[in-house]
Amino acid sequence: MTAGDTDDSPRTLKTVSVAADVVEAVREHGSVGVTELADLLDLSKSTAYIHLKTLEKNGFLVQRDGEYEIAFKFFVIGEYARHRSPLYRYGKPEVDELAEETGQYTHIVTEENGFGINLYQVKGETSISDDYQSEKPQHRDHLHYTASGKAILAYLPRDRVEEIVESHGLPARTDNTITNPDDLFAELEAIRERGYAYNDGEEIEGFRAIGAPIRNPKGEVLGSLSVSGPASFMRDERFHEDLPERITRAVNVIEVSLNMNSHA
DSSP states (O other), rough: OOTTOOOSSSOOOOHHHHHHHHHHHHHHHBBOOOHHHHHHTTTTHHHHHHHHHHHHHTTTTEEEEEEEEEEEEEHHHHHHHHHHHHHHHHHHHHHHHHHHHOSEEEEEEEETTEEEEEEEOOOOOSOOOOHHHGGGGSSSBBBTHHHHHHHHTTTTTTHHHHHHHHHOOOOOOTTTTOHHHHHHHHHHHHHHHHHEEEEEESSTTTTTEEEEEEEEEOOOOEEEEEEEETTTOHHHHIIIIIIHHHHHHHHHHHHHHHHHHOOO
């Protein structure tokens, strides 16, 4: 049994786990040298060097001026994974159209390992330009503080939601973020009743979003579609009626396309 394994856990290779930690460390810090990586992961310098060189040799890292960085090979793999997703292929046209109509950021999101993954995001012409939004596809989001994430959580089995909460917690982003499990489950019930989710300053103060689930014919949630923008844009009837109606119409188109092509 390898280090870190328990009797009821699947067997894993420690070297692969360390390699994954190396990649994450390089991604988080932008670039690292051998000594820095050894300190970050509590490795010997020789072990850190071997992992860096192995990943470089296999095309996952590149070395520049003695520092190791993430290679574009990950971009190629990521694009391959994204284009294999029917949610991306059939959701993309609706995202493009919604972004053009609303002028705001529009997203297709799916859940993986308890986090939200932005499969596709478009910036509308009148949306605020900022690094946070443009960098969202580079990071995984907690599901409980975004409209897209809550729309997904609302249609996952309760035991799966409980597992996600136990594993990842409910960290606060703003004073409006839901951080109590009972409050979260009450919110998810309300989302199921109306068919879409709100984010009212729960991720960023002064920022709002609306997200609706995308489901298959069995009712299983595949992901969500959302529009986000400043609270000054998302006011009154627009926030509570106009945009929810437009988003749910777009979701219906995506679901029909997914269902038709699943039988092709």
